Amino acid sequence: MQFLNPIWLLALPLVFLPIVIHLLNQRRHRTIEWGAMQFLLSARRMSRGMARLKQWLIMAMRMLVIAGLIFAISRPLSSGWMGSIGGGKPETVIVLLDRSASMQHQQLVTGETKLSTGIKKMAATLETVVGKKPLVLIESTLNVASTVDTPAGLLDLPNTTITESQADISAMMQTALDYISDNQAGRTDIWICSDAAKNDWNEQSSRWQSLNSGFSKLEGVRFHVLNFPQPPEENMSVVVDAVNRVTRKDKTELVIDLTVNRSGEDHSPVTVPLTFTINGLRSVMDFSIDGQTNSLLGHRIPIDAEQSVGWGKVELPTDPNRSDNSWYFAFADPVVRKTVIVSEKKTTTRAINLAAATSTQSGVDFESVVLTPDSVSEINWQETSMLVWQAPLPTGTVAKQIERFVESGRTAIFLPPELTDENQFAGIQWTDWQRGSNSREQQGGGTSVSFWNNDEDLLARTRSGSALPVNDLLVYRHCKIKNSQPDLTPVLAKLGESDPLLIRRRSGSGAMYFLTTWPVATHSSLDREGVTLFAMMHRAIALSAESQGAARQFDAGTLPAREVETFSRLDVAPGDEEDVIANLAQALPFRAGVYGDDEQLIALNRPLAEDQNGAVPVQELESLFKGLDFALIDGEVGSAQSLTSEVWRFFVALMAIALLVEAILSMPSKPEAQVELQPATAGASTTQEKGQVAA
Amino acid sequence: MAQNHDFIEPRVIARLKALPLHARLPMLGGVTGMHRSPHRGSSLEFAEYRKYVPGDDTRRLDWRAYARSDRYYIKEFEADTNLRLCLIVDTSGSMNFNNGGQSKLDFAKRLAGTLAYLAAQQGDAIGLYCAGKKFHTEIAPKRNAAHLRVILDALGDSTGAGETGLANALHEAAERIRQRALVVVISDLFVDPKSLADAFQHLRFRKHDAVVFHLLEQSEIDFEFDRPMRFTDLEGGAPLLADPSIVAGDYRKAVRQYLDDLKVIMRDAAVDYQRLSLDQHYGDVLAKFLLERAPKKK
Numbered sequence: 001m002q003f004l005n006p007i008w009l010l011a012l013p014l015v016f017l018p019i020v021i022h023l024l025n026q027r028r029h030r031t032i033e034w035g036a037m038q039f040l041l042s043a044r045r046m047s048r049g050m051a052r053l054k055q056w057l058i059m060a061m062r063m064l065v066i067a068g069l070i071f072a073i074s075r076p077l078s079s080g081w082m083g084s085i086g087g088g089k090p091e092t093v094i095v096l097l098d099r100s101a102s103m104q105h106q107q108l109v110t111g112e113t114k115l116s117t118g119i120k121k122m123a124a125t126l127e128t129v130v131g132k133k134p135l136v137l138i139e140s141t142l143n144v145a146s147t148v149d150t151p152a153g154l155l156d157l158p159n160t161t162i163t164e165s166q167a168d169i170s171a172m173m174q175t176a177l178d179y180i181s182d183n184q185a186g187r188t189d190i191w192i193c194s195d196a197a198k199n200d201w202n203e204q205s206s207r208w209q210s211l212n213s214g215f216s217k218l219e220g221v222r223f224h225v226l227n228f229p230q231p232p233e234e235n236m237s238v239v240v241d242a243v244n245r246v247t248r249k250d251k252t253e254l255v256i257d258l259t260v261n262r263s264g265e266d267h268s269p270v271t272v273p274l275t276f277t278i279n280g281l282r283s284v285m286d287f288s289i290d291g292q293t294n295s296l297l298g299h300r301i302p303i304d305a306e307q308s309v310g311w312g313k314v315e316l317p318t319d320p321n322r323s324d325n326s327w328y329f330a331f332a333d334p335v336v337r338k339t340v341i342v343s344e345k346k347t348t349t350r351a352i353n354l355a356a357a358t359s360t361q362s363g364v365d366f367e368s369v370v371l372t373p374d375s376v377s378e379i380n381w382q383e384t385s386m387l388v389w390q391a392p393l394p395t396g397t398v399a400k401q402i403e404r405f406v407e408s409g410r411t412a413i414f415l416p417p418e419l420t421d422e423n424q425f426a427g428i429q430w431t432d433w434q435r436g437s438n439s440r441e442q443q444g445g446g447t448s449v450s451f452w453n454n455d456e457d458l459l460a461r462t463r464s465g466s467a468l469p470v471n472d473l474l475v476y477r478h479c480k481i482k483n484s485q486p487d488l489t490p491v492l493a494k495l496g497e498s499d500p501l502l503i504r505r506r507s508g509s510g511a512m513y514f515l516t517t518w519p520v521a522t523h524s525s526l527d528r529e530g531v532t533l534f535a536m537m538h539r540a541i542a543l544s545a546e547s548q549g550a551a552r553q554f555d556a557g558t559l560p561a562r563e564v565e566t567f568s569r570l571d572v573a574p575g576d577e578e579d580v581i582a583n584l585a586q587a588l589p590f591r592a593g594v595y596g597d598d599e600q601l602i603a604l605n606r607p608l609a610e611d612q613n614g615a616v617p618v619q620e621l622e623s624l625f626k627g628l629d630f631a632l633i634d635g636e637v638g639s640a641q642s643l644t645s646e647v648w649r650f651f652v653a654l655m656a657i658a659l660l661v662e663a664i665l666s667m668p669s670k671p672e673a674q675v676e677l678q679p680a681t682a683g684a685s686t687t688q689e690k691g692q693v694a695a
Numbered sequence: 696m697a698q699n700h701d702f703i704e705p706r707v708i709a710r711l712k713a714l715p716l717h718a719r720l721p722m723l724g725g726v727t728g729m730h731r732s733p734h735r736g737s738s739l740e741f742a743e744y745r746k747y748v749p750g751d752d753t754r755r756l757d758w759r760a761y762a763r764s765d766r767y768y769i770k771e772f773e774a775d776t777n778l779r780l781c782l783i784v785d786t787s788g789s790m791n792f793n794n795g796g797q798s799k800l801d802f803a804k805r806l807a808g809t810l811a812y813l814a815a816q817q818g819d820a821i822g823l824y825c826a827g828k829k830f831h832t833e834i835a836p837k838r839n840a841a842h843l844r845v846i847l848d849a850l851g852d853s854t855g856a857g858e859t860g861l862a863n864a865l866h867e868a869a870e871r872i873r874q875r876a877l878v879v880v881i882s883d884l885f886v887d888p889k890s891l892a893d894a895f896q897h898l899r900f901r902k903h904d905a906v907v908f909h910l911l912e913q914s915e916i917d918f919e920f921d922r923p924m925r926f927t928d929l930e931g932g933a934p935l936l937a938d939p940s941i942v943a944g945d946y947r948k949a950v951r952q953y954l955d956d957l958k959v960i961m962r963d964a965a966v967d968y969q970r971l972s973l974d975q976h977y978g979d980v981l982a983k984f985l986l987e988r989a990p991k992k993k
Contacts (some may be wrong), residue, residue, distance in 0.1 A: 029924055029936060030925065030928075031925040031934075032924055033791070033929050034792070034927060034928065034929060034935075035791075035792040035883060035915065035930070036789070037789075037929075038885055038886075038887075038953075039915075039946050039949040039950050040937060042945070043936070043937075043943075043944075043949050044935070046945035050943070051941045051945065055938075079744070079917060282733040470986070660876065
């Protein structure tokens with residue numbers, strides 16, 4: 001149980017005051033000379049039962065009265081989870097707010113989302129626990145510590161509203177740790193409001209270990225995780241996979257591929273209205289879905305032939321999760337998907353060259369150019385969609401050029417050089433080539449892929465839901481990696497126990513991939529089992545293409561604010577609520593929507609990882625906070641029930657009851673008839689008669 | 696009157712002088728007195744006729760009755776005799792109890808002294824037995840003026856100490872007082888009521904007219920204390936620390952039971968039982984007692 005005025009608990013020993021008074025009273029006895037000891041002894045023998053029990057009960061009631069009084073003025077707070085906290089008011093309160101898209105899961109009746117419910121509960125609780133004192137807010141979009149005047153202020157701040165971005169809870173924890181260390185925050189309560197989504201928490205990251213050890217060195221830091229792990233029931237999400245502007249004869253159309261996913265237990269066929277909005281014009285089509293997922297391929301919507309640039313969105317009806325009901329896109333004349341391959345030997349990247357040059361979309365040109373490391377200067381970075389680098393890792397000017405290239409939203413894939421060196425790029429260094437013990441030459445088999453991430457990224461399942469044949473791959477030689485920043489480079493595929501096959505490093509709105517083998521027969525079966533390599537290359541090219549041209553696609557939250565600071569939101573009418581939020585500079589890169597200026601359009605959408613409904617299991621959450629003062633609070637979406645409330649009234653009532661019982665017990669028993677000493681005669685009336693008889 | 700006989704108050708004596716002390720049972724005295732005797736005597740009070748048997752004094756034949764019935768009847772008259780007043784005063788330690796005023800023993804001395812004086816004045820023999828655990832003063836009944844002084848001196852010298860052995864003392868008195876007597880017991884009777892029952896039955900068996908002045912103090916009955924008390928036993932027993940809030944109820948219950956038992960015992964043994972409070976004036980107590988015992992006019 002937590003107390004708002006725990007200092008009063010120091011008075012708890014006063015509970016024993018009745019006993020002390022009783023003992024003092026016993027010692028303060030008077031001495032009296034007494035003759036009628038026989039009655040006293042008899043009374044002492046008799047009073048060992050009920051009277052003694054009654055006396056102890058009275059004593060207990062008096063102790064209860066004092067205890068009730070002390071507890072009442074200590075202002076106790078209710079709720080079981082707070083019982084583990086103990087202690088009094090913290091000196092600093094830090095609120096970590098997960099504003100990721102999945103926090104938009106709402107209760108349809110009240111319209112309350114996980115985020116709004118969590119904020120209200122925290123505001124109410126903190127108002128009770130710390131009063132109207134400032135607190136520190138670290139929210140997931142900016143991940144910087146800012147001060148909020150009062151807990152109630154959380155309800156009105158623009159940076160506590162919903163976004164469609166992804167959260168990095170461990171990074172927020174690091175910010176909190178830095179804040180505490182820098183400001184010597186003293187006894188600190190850290191409140192984390194989140195839905196424990198796996199993609200936000202990334203519980204496998206080794207950063208958690210350093211966070212845990214960092215926090216364990218601090219004294220008086222307590223964690224309260226207000227957790228909303230419940231997945232939305234009967235939820236549908238829509239993702240637009242591709243939008244192409246196609247001109248055939250005199251007809252110009254947008255060709256849209258999209259996928260609708262459904263969660264929940266009901267898999268019966270259902271028809272939902274899909275609303276398409278193209279440049280502000282709406283059209284609705286009924287879309288049937290049977291099972292968990294269904295795709296709409298090649299949906300054509302006629303547009304004005306002269307309209308080469310535009311935007312649109314696809315919407316589903318309202319359901320428990322608002323964030324995944326719409327998808328924005330922008331379109332323009334397709335750019336040439338140009339892949340530049342920098343390779344020491346053309347043979348090592350021949351398969352990549354073939355895959356990258358193969359067109360997969362009608363009306364879109366795919367090109368691939370192979371350069372030697374010496375001719376890097378010939379690269380036209382603006383026109384390049386994807387870079388494949390099979391050479392010693394770049395340094396100097398080239399390295400900076402590649403960094404900028406990736407930050408602008410494009411993709412680079414690095415393959416190991418023939419001879420490894422000590423060059424480092426993005427925290428990665430190629431070390432030694434490894435030949436598998438069961439290499440092809442010796443035993444006719446190579447090392448297979450022990451793990452790969454088929455939920456997202458280059459090795460994700462296909463649109464139809466079937467996995468890529470990654471487990472058919474065999475790797476005979478691979479190059480080991482020295483990774484100085486493993487937290488930032490998740491492993492997408494792993495060979496054997498520990499060696500990675502493919503890792504990713506995000507930078508800006510683009511990504512770098514490091515493939516540890518070559519797609520040649522002596523090193524792997526990537527070229528022979530061409531499906532996986534082909535899918536990887538085209539997915540990487542598609543990712544790059546989204547950030548090229550006049551119309552670009554990005555995940556909300558991945559675009560630097562400076563790139564869109566002159567943009568305005570196009571998909572909402574000026575002045576409405578969404579527009580007001582959108583126009584707040586901070587919110588721009590984090591809200592899904594279409595933004596643009598005179599030259600280009602940007603469509604921002606939720607990261608697809610936010611559609612995964614997996615929550616970090618409680619055991620794993622607890623293991624992240626192992627050894628720390630940690631309380632996990634299960635929240636319920638839309639619940640108005642307060643996390644805590646003052647329960648002093650209970651103790652006052654208890655005190656009143658104890659007083660009443662004490663009074664009843666102390667009441668003198670039924671008054672006995674007074675024994676009158678005078679006159680009392682016995683035998684007087686009979687004496688004379690008996691005397692006469694005797695005579 | 697001796698200087699240490701301050702428990703005798705002339706004013707009270709003067710008030711009670713007009714009230715003779717009567718026994719309720721016939722007494723066997725050595726001289727003529729004012730008490731009924733079981734024998735026939737020569738008083739003016741006609742008692743009965745009985746048939747003449749050879750050996751009877753012919754002077755006592757009622758010739759008139761013979762003339763009327765032609766039978767011999769002896770006319771008998773009541774015999775008046777004196778009585779033996781045996782005062783048994785409890786001098787155990789508990790008799791020292793007082794509640795800020797006089798002690799029970801002081802009260803007992805006043806009662807006994809005044810009764811002795813009144814008895815002596817009407818020519819009765821007076822004896823005194825002071826009983827602690829056993830008799831420590833034992834003065835056999837005698838009727839002369841000097842004897843009163845001895846009695847009063849002994850009363851004046853008596854002090855309360857030690858345990859109560861009243862039941863044994865009464866048994867002993869029943870045996871030692873050979874002739875019928877008016878046995879007046881003045882005590883707080885803080886002994887087992889059952890033992891007292893036997894003792895009084897014994898006195899009754901010996902045809903003594905037993906009177907009990909039971910001395911109590913109201914505080915001993917009410918037991919109204921507001922804080923824990925250490926009770927020192929006046930009879931030398933171990934002291935006792937008790938919280939009145941715990942024991943008061945049971946204490947009163949025990950007292951009530953004791954008094955009820957005592958009342959039954961006294962009634963069964965035909966004892967003239969007088970329960971007294973120290974608050975009462977002994978003169979009033981004695982006046983009431985003497986009036987109650989005065990023979991009713993026929």
